[in-house]
Amino acid sequence: MTPPPTESKIAGALVRFRVMAIITGSFLLAVTLGVVLKYVLQIHNPTLNTVTGVIAIIHGWIYMVYLVTTVHLWMLKHWGLGRLVVMALGGVVPLLSFILERRIHAEIAAESATA
Numbered sequence: 001m002t003p004p005p006t007e008s009k010i011a012g013a014l015v016r017f018r019v020m021a022i023i024t025g026s027f028l029l030a031v032t033l034g035v036v037l038k039y040v041l042q043i044h045n046p047t048l049n050t051v052t053g054v055i056a057i058i059h060g061w062i063y064m065v066y067l068v069t070t071v072h073l074w075m076l077k078h079w080g081l082g083r084l085v086v087m088a089l090g091g092v093v094p095l096l097s098f099i100l101e102r103r104i105h106a107e108i109a110a111e112s113a114t115a
Helices: 007-040 046-077 081-089 096-114
Strands: none
Touching: 007 046, 007 096, 046 081, 046 096, 081 096
């Protein structure tokens, strides 16, 4: 049986998750803004389309790193599968990564304070 993770491992995984959640969420907001400008406000600008496309591609690669950090923290904390799914959705649902980052940080900080 594997030993329980140390506080330092969880703290490191949490920092990596928080950083990636903020970066991923920021890129997702930029992509969402580009899509809203193009399809909702009907602003058809070739430069806007190119920039939005490049940001979307970068977001995709960053999302992969976000998933790795998410799975690592999830494995260390031994959370249920539902939580993993919600955390993974944080990289594709606008603003969700920011909400999850704050809640998960607060939850782990509260656990550390009581331990």
